[in-house]
Amino acid sequence: MSSLLKKGWRPAAVLILLLILWEGAARLFDVPSWLLPLPTQIAEEAVTGSALYAPHILSTVMLSATGYFAGISVGVFTAVSLFRVPSLQQAVYPLIILSQNIPVIVLAPLLVIWFGFGMMPKVIVITLVCFFPVTIAALDGFRQTDRDMLHYMKMIGASRRQIFWKLQWPYALPSLFSGLKIAATYSVMGAVISEWLGASKGIGVYMTMSSSSFKTDRVFVAIALIMILSLLYFGIITAAERFALRSRHKGGSPDGPAHT
Amino acid sequence: MARLTLDHIAKSYGSNEVLRNITLSVGDAEFVSILGPSGSGKSTIFQLIGGLYTPDAGTISLDGSVLNGSRGHISYMPQSPALFPWRTVLQNVRLSAEVAGIKPDEEQMKELIRSAGLAGYEHAYPDELSGGMKQRVSFIRSLNAPQQIICLDEPFSALDEFTRLEMQQWLLSIWETNRKSILFITHNIDEALFLSDRIIVLSDKPAAVKKELTVPFARPRTEDLLLSGPFLQLKREIYSELRG
Numbered sequence: 101m102s103s104l105l106k107k108g109w110r111p112a113a114v115l116i117l118l119l120i121l122w123e124g125a126a127r128l129f130d131v132p133s134w135l136l137p138l139p140t141q142i143a144e145e146a147v148t149g150s151a152l153y154a155p156h157i158l159s160t161v162m163l164s165a166t167g168y169f170a171g172i173s174v175g176v177f178t179a180v181s182l183f184r185v186p187s188l189q190q191a192v193y194p195l196i197i198l199s200q201n202i203p204v205i206v207l208a209p210l211l212v213i214w215f216g217f218g219m220m221p222k223v224i225v226i227t228l229v230c231f232f233p234v235t236i237a238a239l240d241g242f243r244q245t246d247r248d249m250l251h252y253m254k255m256i257g258a259s260r261r262q263i264f265w266k267l268q269w270p271y272a273l274p275s276l277f278s279g280l281k282i283a284a285t286y287s288v289m290g291a292v293i294s295e296w297l298g299a300s301k302g303i304g305v306y307m308t309m310s311s312s313s314f315k316t317d318r319v320f321v322a323i324a325l326i327m328i329l330s331l332l333y334f335g336i337i338t339a340a341e342r343f344a345l346r347s348r349h350k351g352g353s354p355d356g357p358a359h360t
Numbered sequence: 361m362a363r364l365t366l367d368h369i370a371k372s373y374g375s376n377e378v379l380r381n382i383t384l385s386v387g388d389a390e391f392v393s394i395l396g397p398s399g400s401g402k403s404t405i406f407q408l409i410g411g412l413y414t415p416d417a418g419t420i421s422l423d424g425s426v427l428n429g430s431r432g433h434i435s436y437m438p439q440s441p442a443l444f445p446w447r448t449v450l451q452n453v454r455l456s457a458e459v460a461g462i463k464p465d466e467e468q469m470k471e472l473i474r475s476a477g478l479a480g481y482e483h484a485y486p487d488e489l490s491g492g493m494k495q496r497v498s499f500i501r502s503l504n505a506p507q508q509i510i511c512l513d514e515p516f517s518a519l520d521e522f523t524r525l526e527m528q529q530w531l532l533s534i535w536e537t538n539r540k541s542i543l544f545i546t547h548n549i550d551e552a553l554f555l556s557d558r559i560i561v562l563s564d565k566p567a568a569v570k571k572e573l574t575v576p577f578a579r580p581r582t583e584d585l586l587l588s589g590p591f592l593q594l595k596r597e598i599y600s601e602l603r604g
Binding site for chain 2: 246248249251252253254255256257258262266267270273345347348
């Protein structure tokens with residue numbers, strides 16, 4: 101906890117300073133609150149209007165969590181199959197990159213046309229944004245496997261399966277977790293964007309309703325909620341990483357296995 | 361009786377001829393060193409024995425059966441320890457048996473670790489060990505494999521002089537109670553003379569067997585041997601052989 105305090109005070113101080121500047125400047129120039137609400141007004145709305153957004157949070161959490169798990173499952177599966185079947189990798193890798201070039205904002209209405217307004221198109225959107233960082237990070241991890249260890253495994257006659265599960269998979273875990281963390285923050289974004297397209301509940305819905313009625317302070321509350329959710333997810337995955345890789349931190353560098 | 365035999369082995373990579381007509385054998389419980397200059401293709405010999413590549417000509421056989429290009433017949437200790445950082449010492453030692461598909465005897469592994477002077481480190485991770493300790497774990501890992509022949513690829517070349525001498529004596533003491541056949545690659549004349557029963561001297565590229573000599577010193581050997589007359593005499597002989 102003390103280390104959190106030690107590392108955390110700088111960004112916290114900057115954040116508070118920015119909020120004070122914002123408050124001061126907005127008061128000084130008398131900016132109308134529908135254009136730019138004061139931080140204090142936003143905080144007040146966050147407290148007094150909590151009954152308005154509370155049900156939306158749960159809905160977004162459910163949606164993003166479902167999409168996240170679908171996304172990382174697809175991501176890990178894709179990475180493992182591409183790595184173990186090199187010809188598949190040559191064939192499919194460009195397509196995977198292309199899949200990230202389709203703007204979600206364009207794709208989402210199409211998915212609504214195909215799949216309706218239910219969970220399905222929304223989960224697909226989140227899956228699409230979440231699988232990519234996981235696949236790329238895992239593939240990189242597999243490829244960077246230590247050459248000496250690989251040579252040792254080959255020399256003692258390990259099968260391809262043994263080499264993968266005993267060496268390449270554990271070796272890639274730190275890298276895989278980087279992908280999982282990026283995907284965690286993307287999943288909240290993906291959920292909010294997919295909610296814009298037609299949902300009855302969710303932070304995205306709350307946000308669109310607020311902005312179309314010029315309740316700017318509520319838009320900022322929504323932004324804060326998205327940030328908090330993203331940070332929370334990131335924290336959860338970081339904790340899972342610590343737990344999964346706990347044995348590697350003894351005497352090693354904090355960012356993955358120490359190689360000599 | 362010869363266990364591992366290489367018979368007229370040749371290997372080229374494209375136009376690069378690496379091995380020419382290599383013939384050698386390792387007997388039961390025998391310690392044989394391959395001595396040659398750096399880059400003379402010593403490691404290629406191991407890659408052929410390990411089955412990573414097939415020789416262009418000749419046969420490699422173990423106990424009479426040909427194993428050109430077939431893997432899993434030897435145990436191996438690489439130049440760098442190549443211990444898996446997420447496995448404890450005990451788990452690393454277990455790896456070689458695991459890969460061979462054998463359920464290792466927990467007590468025997470612990471005994472091996474004790475004999476390596478690593479008692480108390482069974483559950484330590486490689487990061488916590490010194491360079492010499494890692495190499496000891498690496499050697500025990502190769503001893504714990506079911507295969508009866510171990511190939512060691514310049515295992516001590518990255519260690520400092522003091523640690524190396526210590527490691528050589530340790531290796532001999534372990535080996536004398538645990539007699540497997542050993543094929544040892546080195547470019548260090550002292551090391552080859554001190555450790556081996558027989559030395560095979562290779563020429564520069566393309567590598568061919570230049571000379572084969574039996575080391576007459578009795579076992580167990582101590583470090584006094586390193587400065588004795590006959591030792592230095594043999595060393596001089598090998599040195600001139602490598603030079604000329």
